[in-house]
Amino acid sequence: MNIALIGYGKMGQAIEALALAAGHSISHRIGIHNTDELQQISSATTDVAIEFTHPEAAYANVMHCLQQGVPVVCGTTGWLEQKAEVEAWVQAHGGAFFWASNFSIGVNLFFQVNQYLARLMEKVPGYEVQIEEIHHIHKKDAPSGTAITLAEGILQELSRKKGWANELKEDPETLPIISIREAEVPGTHSIRWQSATDLLELKHEAFSRQGFASGALQVAQWLPGRTGVFGMDDFLSL
Numbered sequence: 001m002n003i004a005l006i007g008y009g010k011m012g013q014a015i016e017a018l019a020l021a022a023g024h025s026i027s028h029r030i031g032i033h034n035t036d037e038l039q040q041i042s043s044a045t046t047d048v049a050i051e052f053t054h055p056e057a058a059y060a061n062v063m064h065c066l067q068q069g070v071p072v073v074c075g076t077t078g079w080l081e082q083k084a085e086v087e088a089w090v091q092a093h094g095g096a097f098f099w100a101s102n103f104s105i106g107v108n109l110f111f112q113v114n115q116y117l118a119r120l121m122e123k124v125p126g127y128e129v130q131i132e133e134i135h136h137i138h139k140k141d142a143p144s145g146t147a148i149t150l151a152e153g154i155l156q157e158l159s160r161k162k163g164w165a166n167e168l169k170e171d172p173e174t175l176p177i178i179s180i181r182e183a184e185v186p187g188t189h190s191i192r193w194q195s196a197t198d199l200l201e202l203k204h205e206a207f208s209r210q211g212f213a214s215g216a217l218q219v220a221q222w223l224p225g226r227t228g229v230f231g232m233d234d235f236l237s238l
């Protein structure tokens with residue numbers, strides 16, 4: 001396959017290494033210094049685009065590819081308001097758009113376990129819940145996209161919480177997400193359920209970016225030929 005890499009930072013380069021090793025070609029490598037090259041991405045040059053850039057850049061990058069008939073795998077976090085617009089465009093005009101807050105297979109199993117535990121906790125009052133995410137100091141957005149997905153999973157199941165906030169609040173209806181930025185941590189997420197007598201903790205710790213990169217490449221191999229808006233539950237048939 002010919003793969004366009006939009007965003008040639010930590011993720012773009014990790015995906016490139018895996019893609020070349022798997023026998024794919026890179027049609028474009030687009031970073032902040034050659035953003036003009038985006039205009040050259042078309043279905044003539046590219047089978048699938050993989051977008052890992054910046055919250056402010058993702059919308060325009062994704063829309064360009066979709067308008068050119070190029071399927072897009074996007075992992076950029078922190079642009080949720082505009083993502084809904086992209087999804088509406090695909091529903092109206094066709095194309096293929098795949099977004100995940102986290103492409104690691106382990107995290108997507110963790111999402112399922114998180115939601116299952118929240119469903120049990122709905123029947124067990126007396127447990128307070130909070131989410132903690134730890135990432136490297138270069139991360140642009142907070143809370144992490146993964147922490148937001150975890151919060152959404154809990155809010156779907158737990159009627160005693162009405163929303164989340166990126167701070168510790170006294171309000172019992174708010175689910176706190178604590179964001180910590182530390183050294184070069186690739187991504188650690190914990191959900192803590194605490195009662196007066198005990199603590200139940202679920203934790204996922206990425207050892208490197210390999211899991212994210214490998215998941216994104218697997219999805220890029222799966223997406224071409226499909227039409228619609230997809231996420232990891234579709235890919236993994238969860």
Ligand SMILES: NC(=O)C1=CN([C@@H]2O[C@H](COP(=O)(O)OP(=O)(O)OC[C@H]3O[C@@H](n4cnc5c(N)ncnc54)[C@H](OP(=O)(O)O)[C@@H]3O)[C@@H](O)[C@H]2O)C=CC1
Pocket residue numbers: 006007008009010011012030031032033035052053054055057074075076077078100101102103104141212
């Ligand atoms: N869904 C998932 O599984 C994962 C998602 N992410 C998300 O992916 C995004 C990128 O992460 P990561 O690779 O670690 O970050 P990096 O900062 O290492 O890389 C992003 C790259 O995109 C470049 N860039 C910025 N704006 C544009 C633009 N308009 N066009 C092209 N390139 C641009 C940046 O250039 P410059 O360096 O000059 O600013 C940088 O090289 C983040 O939103 C992060 O949260 C990360 C890991 C996993």
Ligand SMILES: O=C(O)C1=N[C@H](C(=O)O)C[C@H](O)C1
Pocket residue numbers: 077101102135139140143144145146147186187188
């Ligand atoms: O910026 C990162 O590095 C990561 N971002 C994603 C997120 O915001 O959840 C996924 C992963 O945790 C790494």
